[in-house]
Amino acid sequence: MTPAGSGSPFPPHFFQREDASADRFFYESPRLVTHIDDATIEALTGLYRETLPPSSRVLDLMSSWVSHLPPEVEYARVAGLGMNADELRANPRLTDRAVRDLNAEPTLPYEDGSFDAVVCAVSVQYLTRPIEVFAEVSRVLAPGGLCLVSFSHRMFPTKAIAIWKALGVEDRVRLVATYLALAGGLGEPLVIDRSPAGADPLWAVAAQRAGD
Numbered sequence: 001m002t003p004a005g006s007g008s009p010f011p012p013h014f015f016q017r018e019d020a021s022a023d024r025f026f027y028e029s030p031r032l033v034t035h036i037d038d039a040t041i042e043a044l045t046g047l048y049r050e051t052l053p054p055s056s057r058v059l060d061l062m063s064s065w066v067s068h069l070p071p072e073v074e075y076a077r078v079a080g081l082g083m084n085a086d087e088l089r090a091n092p093r094l095t096d097r098a099v100r101d102l103n104a105e106p107t108l109p110y111e112d113g114s115f116d117a118v119v120c121a122v123s124v125q126y127l128t129r130p131i132e133v134f135a136e137v138s139r140v141l142a143p144g145g146l147c148l149v150s151f152s153h154r155m156f157p158t159k160a161i162a163i164w165k166a167l168g169v170e171d172r173v174r175l176v177a178t179y180l181a182l183a184g185g186l187g188e189p190l191v192i193d194r195s196p197a198g199a200d201p202l203w204a205v206a207a208q209r210a211g212d
């Protein structure tokens, strides 16, 4: 298996990790914690409020017990895909749940065009086959649908890919934008900086599914 997936322009060592064991071991026990400061969560929720219209069908990729969606907004569907069933069960926003190790099986168990938005919060640094995963994101998005990948500076260091740890902020933003550009079917990536003062920073890269 090539870690970055077939057709990846990146060298395999970019995607090596200190802990190369199967992810199911690391994510075996639920972690019912938050991974960014409260002000940063608020900034992410604000970004979702602006970009995810009510009644949208949303996929929360690499989800856990919180999705950070605005509590007052109703969505038609919030599907959650992550590694830990207990975390997903504890997430009250999810309407359906799937456990899948995207590094072992980088496909999404959803039909073509079935979501208006796919969000991925503070987790992209754990993907070892990102181009394959974002190609799948592109596939499951409806025409005009939004892919929104957000990240901060915290991470589980043993599970983050080598290139993420080697890069500074601007290059991490560029790396994620490159993932989206290489996925196919997504438009020009847009970079958003919503870092609150005095709290964990927040950057997002967004791209829209091209119309058919």
Ligand SMILES: C[S@@+](CC[C@H](N)C(=O)[O-])C[C@H]1O[C@@H](n2cnc3c(N)ncnc32)[C@H](O)[C@@H]1O
Pocket (backbone or CB within 6 Å): 023, 027, 034, 035, 061, 062, 063, 064, 066, 067, 068, 081, 082, 083, 084, 087, 100, 101, 102, 103, 104, 120, 121, 122, 123, 126
């Ligand atoms: C730092 S947590 C972030 C959780 C959540 N998105 C949030 O904003 O709080 C990282 C998440 O990535 C998910 N994850 C890590 N490796 C994964 C993999 N190989 N396949 C699918 N999900 C993965 C885990 O289930 C975990 O919930």
